[in-house]
Amino acid sequence: MNRMEMAISLMSKKFFFLFIFILMTCIAGLTPAAFAAIPLITDDTGTQxxxxxxxxxxxEYDHDKEDGIKGETQGITASLTxxxxDPVDIVLSVPYVFWRDKESGCTEKEDGLADLAIEAKWRFFEKxxxxxxxxxxxxxPTGDEDKGLGTGRANGYLFLIASKEADPWAFHLNLAYIRNENKYDERRDLWHVSLASSYEIFKPLKLVGDIGMEKNPDRCSSIDPAYLLGGFIYSPLExxxxxxxxxxxxxxxxxxxxxxxxxxxxF
Structure with missing residues (x-):
């Protein structure tokens, strides 16, 4: 091993332990989301x-402040695929959520199991x-809707996913219809659109980006939530x-x- 290889190896080890420290610090609470290549929200066509x-x-840890109300949502989701x-996966996701709203010195908070998700992915074309x-x-509807942990009703959704691999780049597009049955008088027919990309800097490390928008379920709002995300994926093992x-x-x-x-x- 030459000096450059030794330096890269040493930097990789230091980077790995630093990442573990940061991850364990923030993962104490995060909010559930659709599973993609973490930390992305946009999914890819890959199967196991x-x-x-x-x-x-x-x-995920979310922080928001609007109209004098400070809101924090934390949670953690475990998912087994x-x-x-070869082209078909099934997935079970189990989320646990913590949320807290603070207004004029008064704090309201709840935590508990949210709505379980079961899904399948079928890659029907590849060339x-x-x-x-x-x-x-x-x-x-496994979450308690009275505590703000679920919708109180079963729901369904369908995503169309497109991926393009062109090393070292990859691009992914998601288009979705979401049925939002609920007990809160929210909109029931929602849509989602998002686009993500990744760039492999060197073998263990990728930079990722994601942008997307979804129909606002709040009937009183005409402004749809939109986000921009940036991050990385580090793979010390295959x-x-x-x-x-x-x-x-x-x-x-x-x-x-x-x-x-x-x-x-x-595995």
Missing amino acids: GKGKFQFEVLG YGIL KGFSFALKPGVTL NLDFGLGIKGGLTETESDLAVRGGITWR
């Missing part, structure tokens, strides 16, 4: 392969680095990833600032 598993732990066929997938899913990102709101109905981080293990 027949008989293979993937386990993910995603965390299994490849039933020359370009691929399409469908991802249908359902959420089950089957192990660490991801960390910062998400900022582009519109007033999106959370002002969020930190997303997590671990992905494939």
